Amino acid sequence: MSRIDDSKQFIPVRIAVLTVSDTREMADDRSGDTLVARIEAAGHVLADRKIVRDERDAISGQLRAWIADPGIDAIISTGGTGLTGRDVTVEAHRDVYEKEIEAFATVFTIVSMQKIGTSAVQSRATGGVAGGTYLFALPGSPGACKDAWDEILEYQFDYRHRPCNFVEIMPRLDEHLRRK
Template identity: 50%
Template sequence: MSEDRQFIPLNIAVLTVSDTRTAETDKSGLKLKTLLEEAGHRLADKVIVPDDIYHIREVVSKWIADADVQVVITTGGTGLTGRDGTPEAVSPLLDKVIDGFGEMFRVLSYDTIGTSTLQSRAVAGVANGTFIFCLPGSTGACMDGWSKLISSQLDYRTRPCNLVELMPRLHDK
């Protein structure tokens, strides 16, 4: 952390992808809300949608088009089953993929879940100046993704570089 920089709070939207979760049972989405608010960011919106690529894409597209939403974090739908479609829903929307996110997520998850991490299709990228992170649905995976990767990259004080300092240049041509 750089002491000569001030923290910049961001507006972050959280999307839970699940066929079974409700507002009361959405542990992962609620955990992400708590973590981002404890870090000093603002919850822009929180939605739960079924594991359907068109529902996912509809909500994420709305947030990408909203200038007040700077970051989207999804939880769920990143596995291998027939209903897991978050990467397929989000990837076509991305202007650029942040390949290192999925790679690092799986490396860090290996310490917790071993070779089961190869089943994770965590992905991240940027679309219309909005950063998007797609995490698995387990609360542990969300906590790891936030605390070990996302939180420091969404903190302007992180050196040598972070995603926040790139935001003013994301629309450069």
């Protein structure tokens, strides 16, 4: 349920999109395209976009580089969240998390159950925070990216969403790193 407080001003979030795939290129990255279209349609800024192979070090390395970039507020990856041996995106995300957003996986599962039934158990979508940056790992299908954005992230990345949202606490995500 979305409750938008129109008395608040919209604040654009700078979001990077990472596609994890051994076979995709920008020309055929439908999941990345889905995310980019939704990010921009919502009024946010596409801060960067890349494709990396299903290699844990390559994924975590790109995440760390973007976490260190002050021009990026959030990272959404797509692909590599399944159960096969090559699916290591979740592990790479957890390598960099300072805090995991456990409820993201739960809410994503609820959304997925409504769309694909019990097949939702095969997703290991995850979310977390590191270095003041939000990170989300989504499955590699355009449908899963659409569902995660349309049902969860679009609202949480909208400062006007009530009763709370990710944007309003963004300035405090790294308060533990600052000198007191």
